[in-house]
Amino acid sequence: MLFNASLVNAQTNCTLYKDKAHQLACQYYTEAIQYGQGSKKSQQLFIQSLEACATFAPTLHEMSVPYLKRGDFYTWKVLMDEAVKADAIGYLGDRGWCYFKHMDDYENCYADLYRLYKLTGGHPGYTGDGDYDLRILMAISQREMGNYKLAMRFFNECIADHRKNNTLGLFDYLHRGATLLRMKKYTAALVDFKLEMVKNQKLADVHYYMGLTYLAMHNKGEAYNSFKQARELYIKTGYRHTDPYCEEPDQVYLADINNALGKLKHPGAQ
Known part of the structure; x- marks a missing residue:
């Protein structure tokens, strides 16, 4: 039973x-x-x-x-x-989330969450802390295994549902944007980071990734401004994507920001 x-x-x-x-x-x-x-x-x-x-x-x-x-x-x-x-429906999500969060075991994470996805008609639910729709973890898991096409399928499906129901997650656009950045789709990544800023304007991480995107687009002035803003937010507000137990996906550290700033001489550097 x-x-x-x-x-x-x-x-x-x-x-x-x-x-x-x-x-x-x-x-x-x-x-x-x-x-x-x-x-x-x-x-x-x-x-x-x-x-x-x-x-x-x-x-x-x-x-x-x-x-x-x-x-x-x-x-x-x-x-x-x-x-x-x-009780598969009750605990597949939790086991899959723990594979992801504590062990970086993306293969087993995806296997559990996809099984739950099928059992629940495409709505597997949320992580135990409520931060993520499990479809976002499915997408990130596929990304980390190098399967960008499948990752984008789950990102797009999940975000479309969230927009329709006005239930956007805290970091939906951040993670899809970071994935698009890896795929070298810079214009699309920038759109996602700007959308993330609507929800999380003071999140240091999104400013850092915007900086990386501008840098890849050879806009060093905007890159510098974004990195500088990321540093100020990281130090002054401490508002960043973090967790007391584990490293979060796409988490940014102060060393990352300082390293990026160190490579740019001044705001107008070209």
């Missing part, structure tokens, strides 16, 4: 499950999540939950998270694989 995580997270009444094994597993799970993540007490309760029902997917998933954060990817994967086996 399949039990989606949203069912457990939304409910307070474990008797909604039809059999006693899942009811008991749910009760232990509900108690366990009241304690600190990764604490001895919570993990003991998760073990009791699995003793009641070895295929209770929410417990398998939640129990795996502390191992992931500690870098014990083997134990995380053993538990997550069982969670996916018990």
Whole structure:
């Protein structure tokens, strides 16, 4: 039987499950999540939950998270694989996201997310932190594997849906623009970066990538201005694409900006 995580997270009444094994597993799970993540007490309760029902997917998933954060990817994967086996729709997205975020495993990330994409009729949902539509991760994964055509297919599909529903993601245009830049489609990349600026005007990363694009177009004056703006925003506001656990896709560092500025003599340099 399949039990989606949203069912457990939304409910307070474990008797909604039809059999006693899942009811008991749910009760232990509900108690366990009241304690600190990764604490001895919570993990003991998760073990009791699995003793009641070895295929209770929410417990398998939640129990795996502390191992992931500690870098014990083997134990995380053993538990997550069982969670996916018990509830594919509920946990394929999370496993795929973790492959992407913590391991740069683009092949397995794409395999999981594409399977979920097919199971959900092309709407696989969002990452656990809400930052990304999973189709954007599919696109970036294909890009990192060198498949630009397929990457653009998912970028374009996802962004078109977001525009239609007025639900644009925080970094949709940034990542598509960075991909177009790699493809040497500079005019199109510049359009995307300008669209990203409408949503994230103070994001240092987008100014940096605009600088790279102008530089590739032999417009050193605009490139210098963009790099300078990126540096000011990076230092003064600290508003940049970052994450406390891992390097983010297309993340920019101050050293990158300083290096780019160092290669240009002055704003009007040609």
